[in-house]
Amino acid sequence: KAGVTQTPRYLIKTRGQQVTLSCSPISGHRSVSWYQQTPGQGLQFLFEYFSETQRNKGNFPGRFSGRQFSNSRSEMNVSTLELGDSALYLCASSPYGGDEKLFFGSGTQLSVL
Amino acid sequence: GENVEQHPSTLSVQEGDSAVIKCTYSDSASNYFPWYKQELGKRPQLIIDIRSNVGEKKDQRIAVTLNKTAKHFSLHITETQPEDSAVYFCAATPTAAGNKLTFGGGTRVLVKP
Numbered sequence: 001k002a003g004v005t006q007t008p009r010y011l012i013k014t015r016g017q018q019v020t021l022s023c024s025p026i027s028g029h030r031s032v033s034w035y036q037q038t039p040g041q042g043l044q045f046l047f048e049y050f051s052e053t054q055r056n057k058g059n060f061p062g063r064f065s066g067r068q069f070s071n072s073r074s075e076m077n078v079s080t081l082e083l084g085d086s087a088l089y090l091c092a093s094s095p096y097g098g099d100e101k102l103f104f105g106s107g108t109q110l111s112v113l
Numbered sequence: 114g115e116n117v118e119q120h121p122s123t124l125s126v127q128e129g130d131s132a133v134i135k136c137t138y139s140d141s142a143s144n145y146f147p148w149y150k151q152e153l154g155k156r157p158q159l160i161i162d163i164r165s166n167v168g169e170k171k172d173q174r175i176a177v178t179l180n181k182t183a184k185h186f187s188l189h190i191t192e193t194q195p196e197d198s199a200v201y202f203c204a205a206t207p208t209a210a211g212n213k214l215t216f217g218g219g220t221r222v223l224v225k226p
Contacts, residue, residue, distance in 0.1 A: 033212045043157070043202060043216040056213040059114070090156065097212035099145035099164055104156040 001026055004093050004105035012111045018079040021108045025072050025093030031055075032074040033102070034066060037088040046089075049074055050097055078110075086112045115140040117205050119217025127225055132190040134220045136203035139184065143205040146179060146186050147214070152199045160201075161188070164208075193224045 005024040013019050025032050033048040033056075045058040049068035066076040072093075078085055088109050092102040116139040126132050138146075144165035149157040163170045163177045163186065170177050174193075179186040186205075190197055200221050204214040 031212050033214075035214075035216075042218045043204075043214075045213055045215065048212045050211060055211040058213070092212075094212060098208040099162070099206075100212075101147070101159045101162070102149075102157075102212070102214070104158070106156050 001028075004091060004103050006089075006091050006105035006108050008108060009106065010109045010111075012113065013081050014113050015081055015083060017081050018077060019081060019110060020075055020077045021089055021091075021110075023074045023076075023091030023093075023105060025074070025091075026103055029093035029095050029103070030072055031094045031097035031100075032068055032072060033092050033097070034074070034076050035090045035092065036060075037090055037107070038086075043090070046076065048097060055097065081112045083112050086110060115143055115205055115207075115215040117203060117215050117217040119203050119220055121220060122218060123221045123223070125223045125225060126193050128193060128195060130193055132188075132193055132197070132222055132224075134188045134201055134203065134222075135185060136187070136205075136217045137183075137185045138205040138215075140205070140207065141184070142207040142209075143215075145206050145208045146177070147204050148177060148188050149202045149204065149216075150199045151202065151219075157202060190222075193222075195224050195226055198222060198224045 034046040048056040094100040147162035203217040
């Protein structure tokens with residue numbers, strides 16, 4: 001099976017712009033979650049989608065949003081970018097979520113200038 | 114919400130020695146505790162996990178212990194090898210919530226040959 005695929009791999013944006021990141025989960029996986037990784041804050045949970053519904057949400061401002069399509073592919077959007085949004089954004093998938101192994105993608109490295 | 118603290122933040126050991134990483138959590142509803150290893154420039158990968166109905170789990174040179182009363186769990190690596198050098202993250206979640214992992218800050222382990 002193909003692993004979790006994230007595109008693009010690298011992204012450079014300027015403050016105030018918006019960005020959309022994409023994640024294709026492993027075939028058959030219905031849970032897709034997103035994490036922000038920074039050197040100072042570690043890995044922080046953004047949100048989880050299951051069967052096209054947001055099931056969980058972390059403590060991020062409303063500028064961070066996401067969605068999941070019927071084929072389980074997911075996108076996350078960040079509007080009005082701030083310098084502090086520079087981070088590695090990781091997507092992870094699992095069959096159902098909960099007490100399961102997460103399969104992470106390679107991430108999208110976002111730099112906000 | 115859940116808060117996970119991880120210690121130490123860095124750990125240097127001699128090859129062949131043991132390494133121990135400790136985590137504490139705050140939410141008594143958490144019942145799933147995975148450990149992820151992230152090598153430099155790579156994606157996080159699950160190395161072991163434990164559920165609240167057991168106190169210890171082993172997988173070759175790796176073991177995890179859980180003390181639900183004290184709300185802490187630990188990762189033990191025996192006979193360390195250079196390929197064990199990586200950043201290790203503990204995490205906790207209440208499984209009824211789907212996937213909403215709260216990660217510790219990470220421990221950078223360096224195994225010196």
